[in-house]
Amino acid sequence: MPQRRQRLIQRRKTLGFSQERLAHTVGVERSTVVRWESGETEPRPWQRPKLAAVLKISLDEVDELLTQHVNEEPEAERLDFVLRNPAAVDLVAVAHLAERVDRLNTEYDTAPSASLLADAGHSHSQVTLLHNFAPNGRIRRELCISLAESATLMGQLVWDASQRRDGAVSVQYFDQAITAAREVGDPILEAHAQLRKGFVALYGTKDAREGLRLCNETAIVSRNASDVLAGLGFLHVGEAYAMLGERRHCEKALGEAADSFGRIHKDDEALHMFSPTQFDRLAGSCYLFLGVNHKAEQILTKSARSLVRWKKSQSIALGNLTLAYIRQGKPEEACGTLHEAIDLIEETRGGGGLNIAFTAGRELGPWCHEPWVQEISDRLFALMAT
Template sequence: MPKRRQKLKQRRKTLGYSQESFAYAVGVERSTVVRWESGETEPRAWHRPKLAEILQLSLDELDDVLAVSPANEADRLSFTLRNPSTVDLVTVAHLAQEIERLSAGYDTAPSASLLAAAGQCHSQVTLLYEFAPTGRIRRALAFSVAESATLMGQLIWDASQRRDDVVPLRYFDQAISAAREISNPLLEAHAQLRKGFVALYGTKDPSEGLRLCRETALVSESTSNVLTGLGHLHVGEAHAMLGQRRDCEKALHAAEVSFDRIRSDDEAMPMFSSSQFDRMAGSCYLFLGVNGKAEEILTRTARSLIQWKKSQSIVLGNLTLAYIRQGKLEEACGTLHQAIDLIEEPRGGGGMNIAFSAGRELAPWRHEPWVQEISDRLFGLMTT
């Protein structure tokens, strides 16, 4: 059960009001003030401007004064979900921390294992967002909706091994809508970039991916050099998929320029790693059929991704493809086994799909014992 609205009571007393005189000033019964202060009821929307005036507060400050104080966070959240109009900044901060915790586990835990908790958290912030009053609380909830919707899109797409394109796009669109409401280009660009990934790797539509990633770079241009650089990188990848080497290398150069301008206070810094450029450049040259150059870049990149298991599995899968296409089968066998080792831990959809592609390209050698061993491991991944 919530405790009393101590801040409301204290503010009333500080200004010299008894419950009776306060009720008279607001134009309600004393029993109404008693219920407000006990947390039993919530002041109606039409009472709030008058309350703010009498208590000499802004509407945002009034929201804080009207916040109830449950015994612990679980009680607070439970009470707020039953009474969404009582949402306060403390509850919003608690949910934001949970979203951050789940996002931090993305690279180390299987996406499917995070889905239930992430789905519950997203449902909670969405519910509270619908009931939130205008002002600071609604803006904070819009921020959390954008973050949690983007995370949900990532998790669902990853857990489906990049087969479900429809549901993730709905989440990304929800994130973009929430980000635009609070004029946050960083959150908007992140969700837009994720939509670009679906076009590039899911629906296999490089022209649409090119459009979305260009939009990412434009939206984030004045906000984040990290996201602008990532947008340019994937613009380059889209050009590579279309066989346009000159345009691809031009976009890679633009990405390098953006990355060189990154400052330590860039809010998208957690999305950046020093190996990002080489990882994508290697992928680009693989698409362009320049396999020797792709091998050189990807070999260097794989060594620098020890802590990024999902990314490392993608690099090793692409390196395997570069080896196969040059006839370096012994090297391909080694890197594909390493990729599968990593995929078995977080089960990242991207690495898994590339590993299966490499397995298919080994079909001409399917009677070789070492290829049969790889096929058995890939089959195990598919059936788990």
């Protein structure tokens, strides 16, 4: 059975790297670093010089880290000590907390948000505590990054778990993330939190003008830092214009989004936020708002089938596809896709999909006497009850 390479793990944490950040710096997937540390695989010969440079050690020392499995001080005990003595915070404790936040972020798209809230809130309070005591320098910088990431995650989870009702608390978390990101001059973290604030305006308060402003700010902040985030900003600018019924401006923004996505490089730090399906999903939503339902149907049909890995997003796409069917007088097709959306919502409890499903259920009202519509109604009532 493979043994964990504790010395490799300790070296990474001493330098303040999370698994994801080390992977990005070396130029591999996070799962590759996970396998290296678990003892399942070893770095390839051509990867070792880069790994040695990043870890600031020699190639011989890399070999030692890969072959020695020394039991180090338990991470939980070290973190407990630092939390009791915040002034003693070090990069090892910071990296341990950063990994917790990374793990929770990874789980976000597949697990019910309410199930993550307790762990995320606990980690966020710990990051906030240590940030308040951190000295200037690298430790504080790393904690600012973790604080921005955990605050953004908390905003997302509260927003989702409240079924998109608790926008005020979510915005407070996003503002905290923006402040932390600005402290270290990280436009990617800032733009991500700005984008999430835009979602609250677009889907919560239904203030399309405010959503337009925030999403445009996202595109501006990230323009020179991440084509992924700039593209996402432009996508939601397009959606805001669609909500306002301004098709020409909407399609111009969609074109800018497509241009940004076309420039994405493999080194983009926000690459993990990008999916090739995003453009079609949002373009379909735009045409749905604009009342061009046949075009929305065509785009969303393609998008929904491509979102298998992103269950919360897939439930939204299926919900919007349902609305496109209903508005063209296709209730039976609508019921089929709505059942699929509800299957995913029951699994993930995603607030966005849930709201769209209830909207679709109301729009099926003219066919309420049909038994297959009654079945949909029963499932929606069951969702309300839980």
